[in-house]
Amino acid sequence: xxxxxxxxxxxxxxxxxxxxxxxxxxxxxxxxxxxxxxxxxxxxxxxxxxxxxxxxxxxxxxxxxxxxxxxxxxxxxxxxxxxxxxxxxxxxxxxxxxxxxxxxxxxxxxxxxxxxxxxxxxxxxxxxxxxxxxxxxxxxxxxxxxxxxxxxxxxxxxxxxxxxxxxxxxxxxxxxxxxxxxxxxxxxxxxxxxxxxxxxxxxxxxxxxxxxxxxxxxxxxxxxxxxxxxxxxxxxxxxxxxxxxxxxxxxxxxxxxxxxxxxxxxxxxxxxxxxxxxxxxxxxxxxxxxxxxxxxxxxxxxxxxxxxxxxxxxxxxxxxxxxxxxxxxxxxxxxxxxxxxxxxxxxxxxxxxxxxxxxxxxxxxxxxxxxxxxxxxxxxxxxxxxxxxxxxxxxxxxxxxxxxxxxxxxxxxxxx
Amino acid sequence: xxxxxxxxxxxxxxxxxxxxxxxxxxxxxxxxxxxxxxxxxxxxxxxxxxxxxxxxxxxxxxxxxxxxxxxxxxxxxxxxxxxxxxxxxxxxxxxxxxxxxxxxxxxxxxxxxxxxxxxxxxxxxxxxxxxxxxxxxxxxxxxxxxxxxxxxxxxxxxxxxxxxxxxxxxxxxxxxxxxxxxxxxxxxxxxxxxxxxxxxxxxxxxxxxxxxxxxxxxxxxxxxxxxxxxxxxxxxxxxxxxxxxxxxxxxxxxxxxxxxxxxxxxxxxxxxxxxxxxxxxxxxxxxxxxxxxxxxxxxxxxxxxxxxxxxxxxxxxxxxxxxxxxxxxxxxxxxxxxxxxxxxxxxxxxxxxxxxxxxxxxxxxxxxxxxxxxxxxxxxxxxxxxxxxxxxxxxxxxxxxxxxxxxxxxxxxxxxxxxxxxxxxxxxxxxxxxxxxxxxxxxxxxxxxxxxxxxxxxxxxxxxxxxxxxxxxxxxxxxxxxxxxxxxxxxxxxxxxxxxxxxxxxxxxxxxxxxxxxxxxxxxxxxxxxxxxxxxxxxxxxxxxxxxxxxxxxx
Numbered sequence: 001x002x003x004x005x006x007x008x009x010x011x012x013x014x015x016x017x018x019x020x021x022x023x024x025x026x027x028x029x030x031x032x033x034x035x036x037x038x039x040x041x042x043x044x045x046x047x048x049x050x051x052x053x054x055x056x057x058x059x060x061x062x063x064x065x066x067x068x069x070x071x072x073x074x075x076x077x078x079x080x081x082x083x084x085x086x087x088x089x090x091x092x093x094x095x096x097x098x099x100x101x102x103x104x105x106x107x108x109x110x111x112x113x114x115x116x117x118x119x120x121x122x123x124x125x126x127x128x129x130x131x132x133x134x135x136x137x138x139x140x141x142x143x144x145x146x147x148x149x150x151x152x153x154x155x156x157x158x159x160x161x162x163x164x165x166x167x168x169x170x171x172x173x174x175x176x177x178x179x180x181x182x183x184x185x186x187x188x189x190x191x192x193x194x195x196x197x198x199x200x201x202x203x204x205x206x207x208x209x210x211x212x213x214x215x216x217x218x219x220x221x222x223x224x225x226x227x228x229x230x231x232x233x234x235x236x237x238x239x240x241x242x243x244x245x246x247x248x249x250x251x252x253x254x255x256x257x258x259x260x261x262x263x264x265x266x267x268x269x270x271x272x273x274x275x276x277x278x279x280x281x282x283x284x285x286x287x288x289x290x291x292x293x294x295x296x297x298x299x300x301x302x303x304x305x306x307x308x309x310x311x312x313x314x315x316x317x318x319x320x321x322x323x324x325x326x327x328x329x330x331x332x333x334x335x336x337x338x339x340x341x342x343x344x345x346x347x348x349x350x351x352x353x354x355x356x357x358x359x360x361x362x363x364x365x366x367x368x369x370x371x372x373x374x375x376x377x378x379x380x381x382x383x384x385x386x387x388x389x390x391x392x393x394x395x396x397x398x399x400x401x402x403x404x405x406x407x408x409x410x411x412x413x414x415x416x
Numbered sequence: 417x418x419x420x421x422x423x424x425x426x427x428x429x430x431x432x433x434x435x436x437x438x439x440x441x442x443x444x445x446x447x448x449x450x451x452x453x454x455x456x457x458x459x460x461x462x463x464x465x466x467x468x469x470x471x472x473x474x475x476x477x478x479x480x481x482x483x484x485x486x487x488x489x490x491x492x493x494x495x496x497x498x499x500x501x502x503x504x505x506x507x508x509x510x511x512x513x514x515x516x517x518x519x520x521x522x523x524x525x526x527x528x529x530x531x532x533x534x535x536x537x538x539x540x541x542x543x544x545x546x547x548x549x550x551x552x553x554x555x556x557x558x559x560x561x562x563x564x565x566x567x568x569x570x571x572x573x574x575x576x577x578x579x580x581x582x583x584x585x586x587x588x589x590x591x592x593x594x595x596x597x598x599x600x601x602x603x604x605x606x607x608x609x610x611x612x613x614x615x616x617x618x619x620x621x622x623x624x625x626x627x628x629x630x631x632x633x634x635x636x637x638x639x640x641x642x643x644x645x646x647x648x649x650x651x652x653x654x655x656x657x658x659x660x661x662x663x664x665x666x667x668x669x670x671x672x673x674x675x676x677x678x679x680x681x682x683x684x685x686x687x688x689x690x691x692x693x694x695x696x697x698x699x700x701x702x703x704x705x706x707x708x709x710x711x712x713x714x715x716x717x718x719x720x721x722x723x724x725x726x727x728x729x730x731x732x733x734x735x736x737x738x739x740x741x742x743x744x745x746x747x748x749x750x751x752x753x754x755x756x757x758x759x760x761x762x763x764x765x766x767x768x769x770x771x772x773x774x775x776x777x778x779x780x781x782x783x784x785x786x787x788x789x790x791x792x793x794x795x796x797x798x799x800x801x802x803x804x805x806x807x808x809x810x811x812x813x814x815x816x817x818x819x820x821x822x823x824x825x826x827x828x829x830x831x832x833x834x835x836x837x838x839x840x841x842x843x844x845x846x847x848x849x850x851x852x853x854x855x856x857x858x859x860x861x862x863x864x865x866x867x868x869x870x871x872x873x874x875x876x877x878x879x880x881x882x883x884x885x886x887x888x889x890x891x892x893x894x895x896x897x898x899x900x901x902x903x904x905x906x907x908x909x910x911x912x913x914x915x916x917x918x919x920x921x922x923x924x925x926x927x928x929x930x931x932x933x934x935x936x937x938x939x940x941x942x943x944x945x946x947x948x949x950x951x952x953x954x955x956x957x958x959x960x961x962x963x964x965x966x967x968x969x970x971x
Contacts, residue, residue, distance in 0.1 A: 029951065031959040042969045099970050104905055104926070105919055106961040109969070123970040140906045142856035143869055147909035151919040155968060173827035176851075176858035243905070243955050303946040304954075310942040312728060314710075333941060342941065346934035346952070347927060347963040352941065353950055381957030384964075 001027040001387050002372020003299030004256040005074065005394030006401065007265045008081055010297070013402035017265045018291065020272040020282050024253050025305030026373065027387070031241040032117045032248025033110030034078065034087075035380065036071055036388030038097050045071060045111050046093035052385055057354075057377035059393050060385075062361050066396065068093045074391040078112060081259040085252065086115030086223050097384075099123050101213060103144065103243045105151020109384050113241075114248055116217055116226040120238030125211070126156045133165035133209025135200065137183055138175045141215050142166065148240075152213075165207045169199040180216050184247045187218035193225055197232045204235060211236040216247045219254075272300070274321045278367055294405030295369060297397045298323075298357075299390075302373035308355050318357050318374065323365045327355035327376070347381075354379050363397045369404075371397035420446045420593075421796055423613060423628035425600050425642055427451075428458035429576065430773050431634035432583030433785030433804070439590035440807065441793055441800035446626060447587055448615060450599035450638075452886045454580035456703070457636045458778065459889060460738020462659065462693045463686055465489050465497060465779045466571040467539055469532045470680070471755050478755050479535055482779040486539035486572060488805040489579075489782060493812040495841030496579060497572045500684050501542075502670040504529075505552060505559050505566040505723055514564050522564050529567045541570030556667050558726050571670065573686055576778060577889040578839055581879050582809040589810070596880050603631065603646050603770075610646055610762075610770040619882060630792050633772040637703040637739035643772055648765040650772045651744035653753060656699040656737055658712040660940065662690040663731040663897045666724065675719035679751060683720045683727065687835075687892065688865075690730070692716045696750040699739055708735040708939040731944050733899060734936030743775040757784050759791060811841030826851060828858060832866035839871070839891065847874045861910065862903035864896025869910050876914045884911060884929040899933045901952040905960065923962060930956060 004027075007019040037048035037060075046068045053060035053067050060067050071093040079087050089098045089112040097109035099122040107122050125132060132152060136145035145164045152162035169192075170178060178186075186192055204212060217225040217239045229237045242248040260267055270284040281290045300307030300320055308325055309317050314332040316325035327333060328340045328351035341352035356376015357365045364370065371393035380386025424435045427449025435447035449455070467483040468475075490497050506522045508514040529544035536543055545568045552559055552566040559566075588594045597618045604612035604625060612627035633650070635642040643650035662683075670684030683692045695712055713735050720727040742753045757776030762768070771791065776784045786802045793800065819834035826833070826848040837844045850870040851858035857870035875881045875890045884907050887893045893907055894900035904926040912922035930952070941949060956962045 026950070026954065029954065033959075035958075038969075040965050040969060042971075096970075099968075102959060102961045104908075104923060104956070104960040104962055106923075106964060106966075107969070108959065108961040108964070122968075126968065126970075136856075138859075140859045140861065140869070140909075142859065143861075143913065144906055144909040147905075147912050147919065147922055150912070154919060173855065173858060176827070176855060177829065177860060241959055243959050244901075244951060246959075302950060304950045306947075310946050312942055314942060333946075342938050344935070344938075345927075346930040347957060350949075350953070353946070353953060381953045382963075386954075386958055 001030075001256070002390035002394035003297070004260055005077060005391045006297045006299050006371050006398030007260055008077060008263050009395045009398030010402040010405075011263045011265050013399050015294075015402035015405045018293070019260060019265050019267045020270055021267060022269070022271050022306060025301045027256070028249045028253040029244040029246055029304070030249040030252060030387050031108075031243070031246055032114045032239075032252065033100055033108065033241055034112040034387045034391065035109065035384045036111045036392065038109035038384035042096060044094055044096050045090055049093065049385070052378075052383060059375045059378055059389055062359060062363060063392070063396060064361060070392050070396050074388070074395045075112060077395055078391060081263070082255045084223070084258070085255050087112045088115050088118035089113055100241055101148065101152055102241055103148065105148040107155055108241065111388055114222065114239070114251065116222045116237070116239035117241060117248060119236065120213055122152070122155055125160055128159060130160040130210040131208055132156065132160060132162040133204055133207050133212045134162055135165045135167055135203070135212050135214045137167055137215055138170035138178045139180070139183070141180070163207045163209060165200070165203045165209050165212060167196065167199040167203045169196050179245070180242065181219070181245050181247055181250065184216040184219040187216065187225070188220045193218070193228060197229055200229070201233055204233065209235065211238065213238045213240055215240050219247055219251055222251070272320050280320065294408035295401035296367065297369045297371060297401045298374055299372045299394060299397070300374050302356065302376065303353070305373060307374040308376070316355055321366065321368055323357045323368070325355055325357055325376070327352050349379060349382055362400060363393060369397040369401045417624070418446070418626050420444045420626060420628040421630065422446070422792055423448070423626060423631045424634055425613075425632065426634035426636060426638070427453040427580065427584065427596055428456055428634065428636045429454070429580050429583070429778055429781040430636070430776065430784060432580045432587065433781045434632055434634055434773070434788050435587040435592050435594070436583045436590070437785045437789040437802055437804045438792065439587045439592035440803055441789060441798055443793070443796065443798060445587065445592040446628065447584060447592055447594045448598045448600060449596045450618065452596050452882075452889060453584050453880070454577045454889055456638070457738045457741060458580050459577050460659070460736055461576060461657070461778050462682075462684070462691060463573050463576050464500070464571055465574045467532065467535055467541070468755060468777060468779065469529070469569065472528065472532055474752070475754050475756055478777065478780070479532070481783050482777055483535035483538040485780040485783045489574070489779075490540060490572065492805065492807065493579065493582065493809045493841070495811055495816045495838060496582075497574050500571050500573050500670045502569045502571055502672060502682070502684070503547075503552065503556060503559070503566045504569070504672040505563045507560065507563050507674070507723065511562055518564060525567050529569055532569060536570060539572065544569050556669050556671065558667060558724050559671065560723055560725060573684070575839065581890050582811065585810050585879060594880060596886070597882055600642065600645065608766050609768045629769065629796055631770050632788065632792065633770065636741045639741060639772055639774050643762070646762065646767045646770050648762045648767045648770065650760060650774060652741045652774050653744045654699040654703070655740040655742050655750050655753070656697045656706070657694040657740055658708050658716065658735060658737045659691055659693040660713055660716050660735045661733045662692065662727070663733050664688070664690065666690045666727060666730060671720075671724055673720050673723035675715060681716060681719035683724060688896070689733065692720055696740070698750055703739045706737040706739070707935070708737050710939050713939055731897075732940040733897065733945070734933070735939045736936050741774045759788050761791065811843040814842040816841040817844055822848060826858070828868055829860075829866065832860060832868055835866035835892070836868065836871055847871050850874055861906045862891075862893050862896065864898050864902065865892040867891045867893050867903070869906075872907060872910050873914060876911070884908060884925045885932050888929060888932070894929055894933055898948060899937060899952065900930050901948065901955050904929050904956065920966070926956070927962060
């Protein structure tokens with residue numbers, strides 16, 4: 001997300017942009033929602049983001065006065081660049097979050113979400129009478145749907161409730177082993193959508209559901225699938241957030257690739273690493289290709305993305321340019337037990353998992369601009385600011401890198 | 417108030433073994449455990465029914481008893497044991513330059529293992545073999561080059577959690593009452609005699625009182641505390657043992673390695689992982705609050721790396737610790753302490769009717785239980801003979817159905833069928849029949865360990881499982897490479913159905929399971945382990961919103 005936003009922003013600023021990508025990372029596993037910031041009192045995005053920006057070390061703290069305009073710009077960039085996803089939710093930082101049903105039957109705040117997901121905003125559903133059908137297609141969903149329905153009933157009460165809608169599309173014994181991505185691929189096959197609609201019609205009638213929340217609407221065209229289902233069933237249809245391996249995450253990754261292509265960003269599959277001259281080189285198999293760039297943006301992610309690695313001796317390492325990495329002010333994660341780094345409980349705040357490269361107010365460390373999770377200092381799990389933080393910092397880093405590249409190009413021109 | 421012949425306190429291998437034996441002899445028995453079966457030392461050992469070759473010099477009776485009982489355990493739970501051929505490579509003290517002392521050591525090792533061969537027939541083990549360096553590397557190329565050769569020996573692995581659960585189930589099948597998550601808060605006395613106990617159900621908060629003609633303290637490292645409740649002293653020398661679990665089977669052999677201080681440390685295959693163990697250090701803390709330090713982990717990894725360098729390429733999944741309730745002795749180093757057991761009749765301490773058992777080994781639990789129940793039976797005038805060495809444990813009655821057959825007939829993956837077949841033996845068919853009756857139970861709750869919902873449901877209905885962490889012990893839920901990232905939510909959903917839990921209670925179960933796993937992950941977080949931790953955080957706490965404030969924030 002950060003790398004794509006940086007590349008798109010740089011391209012829009014006129015820079016000739018090359019994106020080096022090793023492999024899909026955390027974005028491809030994300031839920032389908034874009035979380036910029038939230039607060040327990042449901043404050044508007046801008047207010048929630050300012051509160052995060054007051055936390056030392058948080059990337060929002062580096063943006064200063066640029067924070068809110070950058071959020072506005074990031075929302076706009078995402079909406080413009082990913083038209084196929086029909087993103088819905090906030091239009092500016094003055095808006096409030098959507099509240100979306102999670103795979104555990106709880107609610108999660110997000111500023112933006114893919115259209116069919118955003119339509120299931122619990123804030124809106126809870127204001128009118130209704131019976132949300134949590135659809136179970138196959139596999140573990142059949143068991144999980146009951147927990148989700150129970151949780152959503154509590155959240156939608158007193159006007160609305162939730163029930164399980166067990167579709168009978170997958171009736172073979174081996175269907176029980178299907179995962180959500182496998183079902184999504186299956187639903188993309190010709191004719192399967194119509195069969196699903198038929199099955200849902202029967203099941204929704206039995207459960208007296210007035211709206212349906214599906215685990216997936218397929219990978220390829222959820223917007224079209226939703227429209228077709230709503231027409232045929234006469235019911236509102238929503239798609240659930242995805243847990244890894246997440247269909248909305250895979251879809252987002254695909255949409256970003258298309259956006260980059262459309263914007264004219266060149267994308268190279270390979271491993272970026274530092275070259276001796278402060279530049280980078282791209283390693284692909286046995287080939288090594290040096291890159292001359294007016295500016296370099298590092299958007300390589302944290303542990304999951306591979307941008308930060310902790311060696312077996314506990315030393316933290318930034319994997320591309322070997323920039324200094326810190327977690328809670330330390331450069332190693334060794335010598336545990338250390339509650340400064342990892343809380344005793346899984347749900348605690350783990351400074352060790354917020355490791356990253358420290359950047360200046362220009363989002364720079366050394367000669368590189370930084371964005372996204374490689375920056376560290378933020379905790380998507382407890383701050384409801386994950387993908388959104390990556391988008392905002394990506395946009396800012398991309399714009400600033402483009403400016404620097406422009407200056408470099410101008411001075412080179414002048415020297416000639 | 418209920419009356420029993422025997423109240424057994426402690427659901428480890430000794431407690432469950434005693435309860436089973438007593439129930440099979442017709443004694444009216446109650447087994448209580450404050451946590452869960454094998455939640456303490458019995459679940460924190462190496463998972464081996466080994467013959468105790470280490471004790472051959474100092475405690476040959478321990479070696480003999482362990483080997484003899486290992487043979488019996490193979491007969492009563494054949495599905496649960498798996499053979500582990502061990503290699504003991506001998507490295508020269510200076511690479512490439514074996515000294516006279518080194519040669520003498522190898523010669524000595526050969527003779528020592530030959531002495532152990534005498535006990536191997538008791539446990540269906542093969543006699544040792546001496547291997548050249550070349551032969552060793554043909555068997556296991558991962559061993560460091562330039563050894564002087566190796567010596568082999570045969571041992572057996574086991575799932576200690578299931579062993580304890582099956583003992584408890586067998587006790588119940590023979591008439592015992594079984595209560596886990598139940599703590600003894602006070603003993604009932606009739607004069608000096610211990611005649612019962614006040615029990616507190618830790619899940620419901622309800623207390624009750626039971627009477628028993630004999631009370632047996634099988635609390636392992638908690639035995640001194642339980643004894644203190646009865647006003648008597650039981651002394652042990654608690655020893656902390658740390659193990660490390662790797663994400664893969666490094667080798668199909670167990671390999672004995674030398675640690676930096678000369679101690680023997682092993683790495684061995686266990687299910688689809690490897691276990692490295694163990695440390696042995698005097699422990700002065702609270703057995704309810706064990707943690708592992710990174711030093712302990714590095715000590716074990718270094719030891720294996722010395723002989724098997726590729727260990728550093730494996731991902732360390734977790735580290736875990738247990739406390740050995742070793743017999744008390746002042747003076748010897750921890751490793752030199754006897755692994756023998758002792759049974760105390762506290763009548764001489766002024767508490768007639770109260771007994772304790774401490775020490776011993778997993779491998780000889782059945783024989784120790786037999787000895788303990790012999791004593792109780794004599795006291796109670798029961799003359800029935802012990803039959804625990806002949807009567808199979810649940811699932812051991814017949815050969816386990818082949819995994820291929822289970823997979824084909826029940827439409828589960830071959831991997832899941834193999835794991836279910838191992839864990840449940842002859843009962844595997846019954847487990848998977850649940851999926852025929854309730855089709856949604858065929859789905860995989862824990863793909864890493866091949867745990868179907870049907871298995872979880874079977875365990876919840878038949879094996880005293882009251883929480884997800886209980887299911888973890890019985891079915892290996894969340895014990896695979898993702899450490900709960902994929903299964904905690906789905907399993908909580910099933911738990912909610914089976915136990916009619918509220919959303920909040922079901923998610924508290926998921927949280928407890930993730931916390932338990934995290935406790936073992938924390939000391940080893942590095943490399944890909946941190947990526948896995950980040951993914952788990954994303955799944956449950958970012959996308960799932962677990963732990964976020966409840967209610968409707970939008971109001």
